[in-house]
Amino acid sequence: MVSRVIPVDPFDLVIFGGTGDLARRKILPGLFRRFCAGQMTRDSRIIGAARGDMDETAYRDMVREAIAEFGPSRSEACAVEDFLSCLGYVSVDARGDDGWCDLKSALREEEGIVRAFYFSVGPSPLKKLAERLRQHGLAHDEVRIVVEKPFGHNLASARALNEELARHFDESQIYRIDHYLGKETVQNLMAVRFGNMLFEPLWNAQYVDHIQITVAETVGVSGRGSYYDKSGAMRDMVQNHLMQLLCLIAMEPPARFDPDAVRDEKLKVIRALDPVDPDQIVRGQYTSDGAMASYREDVENAASKTESFIALKCYISNWRWANTPFYLRTGKRLSDRASEIAVVFKETPHSIFGIDSGRHRNVLSIRLQPNEGMTLGVTIKEPGPGGMRLVDVPLDMTFAEALGPDAEEAADAYERLIMDVIRGNQTLFMRGDEVEAAWAWTDPLIEGWERRGDSPKPYDAGSAGPDDAAFLINRDGRRWRRIKS
Structure with missing residues (x-):
């Protein structure tokens, strides 16, 4: 049985926490598999964002190691290098103003480019990240954000988090991800x-x-x-x-x-x-x-x-x-x-x-x-x-x-759900x-x-x-x- 892979639209995906464990183990190797399958097109871009002072070459080296450890068992060297050419890195302070102008300049404003932000971080920086995206003009009405669990610690905190996100984004833009x-x-x-x-x-x-x-x-x-x-x-x-x-x-x-x-x-x-x-x-x-x-x-x-x-x-x-x-x-x-x-x-x-x-x-x-x-x-x-x-x-x-x-x-679950984010399909969120x-x-x-x-x-x-x-x-x-x- 031959599976049919339909490419998604070109996208700019920013991964806040792009050097973290989840990004290394799941998100980046998963995107590489979608790249090899032809679902992620070569004109798509992935931008790692974190506080660490790292240049683009060092970030690509880190992702190369992550793919070797957590990616497909058989990876063609040329495919890895082609995928890495889609990657960038920006040092960003979620609680301050450093790096946000650099991130804005790294994103494309072309029509037809999907823009998504993956919050691969704990719950504490979410409020600041949402605020900074709006404050620096990075979040237009078509932007999608991906929020990892936990979605609060109880009803009161979940309600407060939802209200905070709603100040900056419509519900149709918010993708609360549960990999199950x-x-x-x-x-x-x-x-x-x-x-x-x-x-x-x-x-x-x-x-x-x-x-x-x-x-x-x-x-x-x-x-x-x-x-x-x-x-x-x-x-x-x-x-x-x-x-x-x-x-x-x-x-x-x-x-x-x-x-x-x-x-x-x-x-x-x-x-x-x-x-x-x-x-x-x-x-x-x-x-x-x-x-x-x-x-x-x-x-x-x-x-x-x-x-x-x-x-x-x-x-x-x-x-x-x-x-x-x-x-x-x-x-x-x-x-x-x-x-x-x-x-x-x-x-x-x-x-x-x-x-x-x-x-x-x-x-x-x-x-x-x-x-x-x-x-x-x-x-x-x-x-x-x-x-x-x-x-x-x-x-x-x-x-x-x-x-x-x-x-x-x-x-796997993460790569499938990320592709749904790019398609704008919230069914599984x-x-x-x-x-x-x-x-x-x-x-x-x-x-x-x-x-x-x-x-x-x-x-x-x-x-x-x-x-x-x-x-x-x-x-x-x-x-x-x-x-x-």
């Missing part, structure tokens, strides 16, 4: 749901027993301790990543595949979420396994009550999902790295095969990482003589196997009211356990999380799906 929404499988979820008559009639409380959303990581928080200990798994993962997955799995069909139509339906899901009782939430914190440090050692806080794991059960109060539980869990230092949405269908109302045939359910497993793809479990007769013995087998659609090498070379609604649901849960002084349950590094998380779902007569890479 750029994953191929996440987008395929919409295609599977709304492009196949097979699934949509069954996608409701009448046929679905429950839904599990799991994002498990093997890494700890070492290196991110100062940020993570003020955030925790709820703020870092549930409020954004898992919330977005929940919205896509639960939303009503939009009238059309249009940015605001899709985001309107996602917003309805968030607003229909019920409050979660304390006994439906399990928080955990990993302990040392001897070889690796504990969470408290990683964050250098011996009294920390911040969770590195959270599991919760929630309900959506609407006609489609009434009384259907959604089980969410995410954590650090777990046994395997895996992200999965599992739609577990109900058992047949009556088995004609008798009690010896066992219990069987169809499960649609949507794997986000690793080995992106989908598996539908179906029940068949076990081959061989000896009666009607039933067995569950998977109908597997692993993208790399089903679609061939093109699937392996497909754009969060709207301001969506972010605020997510915080409005999340804040009372966090405030509740802080007010009660709850401590997270300890769990062994390399395990599936605290035992209480298993009890959360087991008491409903259900089981977590096994975490596996």
